[in-house]
Amino acid sequence: MNGIPTTFIVQGALWLLVVFSVVTWTLIVVKAIQSLRASARNRRYTRAFWAANSFHEAAALDGANSPVGELAATGFDALRRADESSAHDLEHSWSRHDLLERHLRQQIHNARRREEAGLAVLASIGSTAPFVGLFGTVFGIIHALTAITHSASASIDVVAGPIGEALVATGIGIAVAVPAVLAYNFFVRRVKAASADLDAFATDFVTLAQKAGFRVPAAVPAPAPAHRSGETRQEAFA
Template sequence: MFFSIVSWALIVEKAWQFRKVRRQTFEFLRVFRDARRPSIVHSAARKLRQSPLAQLYFAAYQEVAGIPEVLDKVLDDLDDGLSTDRLEAVNRALRRAAALEVARLEHYLPFLATTASATPFIGLFGTVWGVMAAFHGIGAQGSASLAVVAPGISEALIATAAGLGAAIPAVIGYNYFVNRVKHWAVEMEGFTMDLLNLLSRPAAKAG
């Protein structure tokens, strides 16, 4: 019962989290594409904390905060791009931010995995216990009547149902959320490449 209640609570919480992730990322990308200054995007990224892409942009902005005029020029399509060393530093910052975002999105998923794998065995243990109780009743009464067997069999079936009732939602929820994490990991990888290309494009033009 404990595993079932906690699993359902986590499934609801994670579903709500990923809903906010999707909504805030949509809002961030709208600002990112329309804004003419990085400070505008930076301001949006600070507010949209559930968006992984917003947090990546925030990390990149913080990395070049010492030379904000360079970032302004890059976004204005001038010929003053970031140096190779600076681009590498931004890349490292983006990778660190992406790893943190993946860890945040994966939070609590190990509990669902544990529930999915452990509760069937807990249910099986209860099943065996119930069957043992049924046989004990038969031995004590010297009879295999329904009145003697039914309580133990009932306990066994309840234990089986409880184990499956906790495991099935946990398996479904875990697989779904793992796929969502993979999806956002791919999105972050693509955004990282896009942002690095944006920052290096003027330097490439100059060369």
């Protein structure tokens, strides 16, 4: 094996590790921002929900972009559809209690799946980056030994330099893998905690819905904006 292909292989491994590092830190930043925003929105919605005077008043709250709010909206929508539907097929054969729990479970599953997005990439990078670095080191050592073979001297100064440079790839691979593994473990814990919060809220929601007879008022459309008096008079004379 000549030196040129070996050098390209080592450089390719190093560039692949650079790509891994960029992807890792991009995912860390994006997931951290998403987690912080979701936590803040959940706190705001939860405070507003429990501050409502009744279950019916809580149904009017806007829970957009909040995992807890979206869970509550799913529950309210399920109860409204149960009131509006008169079908007798399998889809509507559930009791109100079972229908509500079914929709809440589905929403929790969907929320967990969204929160887990990107974690498989972090796990893959954390497990493969050291081996990519080791792969580059192996070919780097082959290149170094080949160069030493063709040199006239085999002293420690000649051997240590190329071997040391080859070992850099392994160090870079480990440096890329450590943040990926730590971030993966951290976000997995965050996902479990968020799922536990959703499960707890769903249990409380079912209890409140049971006290309300599993009924909520129909969604009221937003009123149309009132015309200004001047525009009304102009329309009258038109």
